[in-house]
Amino acid sequence: MSRIREELLKTRDLSFAYEDKTVLQSINVTIYRGERIAVMGPNGAGKSTFFLNLNGVLTPGQGEIFLEGRKLEKKAFHELYKKVGFVFQDADSQIIASNVRAEISFGPMNLGLTKAEVQRRVEAALDYMDLQELKDRAPQYLSGGEKKRVSIADILAMESELLIFDEPMAALDPVNANLVEQIIDRLHTDGKTLLIATHDVDFAYRFADRLLVFSEGALLADGPPEEIFQKQEVLEKAHLKKPAVMQVWEALTDKESLQTDFAPRTIDQLTAYLSQTVK
Amino acid sequence: MKIDYYAYHSGMTKWNAGFKVLLAVGTLLMVIIFNRVRISLFAILVMSGLTLIAGRLPIRTYAHYLTIPFAFMLLSSVMIAVDFAGTPKGDFNFSLCFFYVCVTRQGIATAAQVLLKAFAGMSALYMMAFSTPMGEFICVLQNLHLPGLLVELMHLIYRYIFILLETAERMQTAAKVRLGYGSLRQGFRTFAGIAGNLFILSMQKAERYYDALAARGYDGKLEFLREQRPVSAGQLAGAAAYIAAIIILGRFTR
Numbered sequence: 001m002s003r004i005r006e007e008l009l010k011t012r013d014l015s016f017a018y019e020d021k022t023v024l025q026s027i028n029v030t031i032y033r034g035e036r037i038a039v040m041g042p043n044g045a046g047k048s049t050f051f052l053n054l055n056g057v058l059t060p061g062q063g064e065i066f067l068e069g070r071k072l073e074k075k076a077f078h079e080l081y082k083k084v085g086f087v088f089q090d091a092d093s094q095i096i097a098s099n100v101r102a103e104i105s106f107g108p109m110n111l112g113l114t115k116a117e118v119q120r121r122v123e124a125a126l127d128y129m130d131l132q133e134l135k136d137r138a139p140q141y142l143s144g145g146e147k148k149r150v151s152i153a154d155i156l157a158m159e160s161e162l163l164i165f166d167e168p169m170a171a172l173d174p175v176n177a178n179l180v181e182q183i184i185d186r187l188h189t190d191g192k193t194l195l196i197a198t199h200d201v202d203f204a205y206r207f208a209d210r211l212l213v214f215s216e217g218a219l220l221a222d223g224p225p226e227e228i229f230q231k232q233e234v235l236e237k238a239h240l241k242k243p244a245v246m247q248v249w250e251a252l253t254d255k256e257s258l259q260t261d262f263a264p265r266t267i268d269q270l271t272a273y274l275s276q277t278v279k
Numbered sequence: 280m281k282i283d284y285y286a287y288h289s290g291m292t293k294w295n296a297g298f299k300v301l302l303a304v305g306t307l308l309m310v311i312i313f314n315r316v317r318i319s320l321f322a323i324l325v326m327s328g329l330t331l332i333a334g335r336l337p338i339r340t341y342a343h344y345l346t347i348p349f350a351f352m353l354l355s356s357v358m359i360a361v362d363f364a365g366t367p368k369g370d371f372n373f374s375l376c377f378f379y380v381c382v383t384r385q386g387i388a389t390a391a392q393v394l395l396k397a398f399a400g401m402s403a404l405y406m407m408a409f410s411t412p413m414g415e416f417i418c419v420l421q422n423l424h425l426p427g428l429l430v431e432l433m434h435l436i437y438r439y440i441f442i443l444l445e446t447a448e449r450m451q452t453a454a455k456v457r458l459g460y461g462s463l464r465q466g467f468r469t470f471a472g473i474a475g476n477l478f479i480l481s482m483q484k485a486e487r488y489y490d491a492l493a494a495r496g497y498d499g500k501l502e503f504l505r506e507q508r509p510v511s512a513g514q515l516a517g518a519a520a521y522i523a524a525i526i527i528l529g530r531f532t533r
Contacts, residue, residue: 057493078493086494093484094491096438097503098414105504110496118504136506138287138412140441154495 006033007069008162008193009054009084014063016049023049025218026063031162031195036188038204038225039197041214041238047197050214051164054195056080082111085160089167091147092139100142100150101126101135107158125157129183145176152183163187165196169203181207205229205243206266213238226263245270280444282344282408290335291410295508297419302518303407309522310399313529319395321528325521326402334410344405352397360390413437418505431501439488447477 009031016024024046031037039047052058054065056078065072067083085107088094097103104125108118126132129149139147148168155163168184169177184207188194198204204211204225211228213221221234228234229242242250245264252274264270286292291299306322330336362369362381369381407416417437421430450473454460459469 052490052494055494057490081494081496088487088491088494090487092442093487096435096488096492096501098412098417098434098437101506102414102503106502107495109502109504110498115504122504136287136292138283138414139438140445141284141287158495 007031007066008033010066010069011054011060012064012066014050014053014060014065016046016053016058016060023217024053024060027219029212029219029222031193033161033193034188034191035193035210036208037195037210037212038208039195039212039214040199040201040204040240041220045214045238046217047214048166051086051166051195051197054080054162055084055086055164057086081160082158083160084162084164085155085158086164087152087155087166087168089170091144091151094151094154095139095147098138099135100131100137100139100153103139103150104131104153104157107154111158121157121159125153128156129153145172145179148172148176148180149183152180162193162195165194167197167199169198169200201229201241201243202245205246213240283413285336285340285409286412289410291329291333292412293508294410294514295510296411296415297422298510298514298518299407299411300416300419302521303403305522306403306406307400309525309529310396310403313525314392314396315529316392316395318525318528319392319399321525322399323395323402326399326406330402330406330409334406336409341405341409345401348401349398352394352401356390356394356397359393360386362386415506427500434501442484443477443481446480447473450476 007030011027011029013026013028014024015022015026027050039050041047049058053060059074059077065077065080067080072080095103097106101122104122105118108121113121126135129152131146131149131153134142134146134150137146139150142150152168165184168180172180181203184194184196196207208225211221211223211225212219213228213234215238220238221228221231225243226246229240229246234240235242245267248270249264262273264273303326306326310319310322327341331338331341360382362383364379364381365377367374367379367381369379369383369386371382373380414434414437417430417433420433421427454469454473458465459472460466
C-alpha cells in the first residue's frame with residue numbers, strides 16, 4: 001500500500017433536507033481514486049439521497065463538495081454527473097429510449113460530445129457489457145438481468161471515474177447477481193472507483209476495502225470492513241449482521257487457536273485455508 | 280401491443296424508416312387519387328407481399344389482424360350497396376313485407392371499389408406498422424420537424440406505456456389471487472382500486488424517473504443516437520418500379 005492516495009471526491013459538512021425533514025446531517029467523506037466502498041445502512045438512512053447529492057441531481061442545503069481537491073462552486077454542482085455515474089436500483093426507472101443502442105447513447109449525447117465520439121463510446125459500452133446482440137432490442141423485450149446490464153452500460157458510456165451502484169444485485173436471480181458481481185470486479189480492475197450500496201454483508205465483506213455505514217441521516221462509521229464489523233454498537237444501531245465467514249472464523253479462532261494475522265474474506269479463502277491447515 | 284413486438288422482429292425492421300413511411304403514405308394517396316379497382320388490387324398485392332415475404336410475418340398472424348378492420352369494411356360496403364325503398368327500383372330486389380331491399384349493379388360496383396380502396400389503405404398501413412418500431416417512427420416525425428416537445432412526449436409515453444401495463448398486470452394478478460374479481464361488484468371495486476393506485480404510483484415514480492434522467496445530464500432536451508439506415512439501391516429501384524406500375528395502370532389502361 002505504498003501508492004499515494006489520490007483524492008477524487010470529498011464532501012465537507014454536507015447536509016440535505018427535503019422541505020423541513022433533515023435527511024443528511026453534515027456528512028464528511030473523502031473518496032480516493034480506485035477505492036471499493038460499500039455503503040450500508042437500513043432503508044431511509046439517507047444512502048440514496050447521499051448518492052443523488054454526489055451526482056449533482058440534488059443540491060445540498062449546506063456543505064461543500066471538492067472534486068480532485070478543488071472546491072466546487074455551488075452552481076457547478078449539477079455538472080458532477082460528468083464525473084460521477086449513478087446506476088439506479090430499478091433498471092426500469094432508468095431506461096427511457098426505445099432500443100438499447102439509443103438508450104446507451106442518451107448520457108454521452110448529454111455530455112455534448114461529437115457524434116463519432118458518442119458512437120465510439122456506445123460501441124465500447126455494448127462490448128464491455130456483452131450487449132452487441134441485443135443492441136436493436138426494445139427495453140420491454142429484455143429480461144431483468146439484461147435490463148440491468150443495459151443500465152450499467154448507460155453509465156459506462158459516460159466514462160465517469162466514480163461509479164455509484166444502488167443495490168445492484170437487488171431483484172436479480174443468482175446467475176445475474178453473480179454476473180453483476182463479476183462486472184463490478186472487472187470495473188475495479190479497470191481502474192474505476194466504486195461506491196456500492198448494499199444490504200448484503202457477505203458481499204460487502206468480500207468486495208469492499210472500505211465501509212460507510214449510514215444511520216438516520218448521519219455517517220455512523222467509516223473504515224475498513226474488518227474493523228467496522230467488529231464494532232458491536234455500530235452493527236446494532238445500523239441493524240447489520242456480521243458476515244458469515246467472519247462469524248465462522250471467529251468461532252474457529254476461539255476454539256482452535258488458529259493463527260490470527262490472516263482473516264479470510266470469502267468462503268473460498270476460508271475453505272482453502274482450512275483444507276491446508278486442519279488435518 | 281403485439282404489433283409492437285412484430286415491428287421489432289420483422290425482416291424489414293432494418294429498412295430505412297422514412298422510406299417505409301413514405302411508401303405507405305404514398306400508396307395511400309395514390310389509391311385514393313386514382314380510385315380504381317385494379318390499382319387497389321395491385322397495392323394490396325404488393326403491400327401484403329412486402330409484409331408477408333420481406334417482413335416474414337406469419338400469414339395467420341396477418342390474417343388475424345386483418346379480420347377486425349375487414350369486418351368493419353365489409354359491413355360498411357354492404358351498407359353502400361344496399362338501399363331501402365318502398366318500390367322495387369333496384370336490379371335485385373328482396374321484398375320484406377312493407378318495403379324492399381334493393382341492390383343495383385352500380386351500387387355493387389361502388390361498394391367493391393370502396394372496399395378494395397379501404398383494404399389497400401389498410402395493407403399499406405399494416406406494412407408500416409408491422410415493420411417500423413415506434414422509436415424509429417418518432418424519429419421520422421422528428422425529421423419532419425414536428426415540435427420537439429411533442430416528439431419527446433411521444434418517446435416518453437411510448438416507453439412508460441409498457442411499464443404502466445406491466446404494473447397494472449401485476450396488480451391485477453395480485454387482486455385475482457385475493458378473489459378481487461369474485462363477483463361483478465367486487466370486480467368493479469377492484470378495478471377502481473387498481474386505477475387509483477396506478478395513478479398515485481405513477482406520480483411517485485415520475486419523480487424517480489426524473490432523477491434518473493437528471494443523473495445522466497438531462498437538461499430539457501431528449502436526444503439519442505439515431506440509427507443510420509441508408510436506403511439500398513434495390514429498395515429504391517423497387518419503389519420506383521412500383522410507383523411506375525401504378526401510374527401506368529392508372530393512366531394508360533382503361
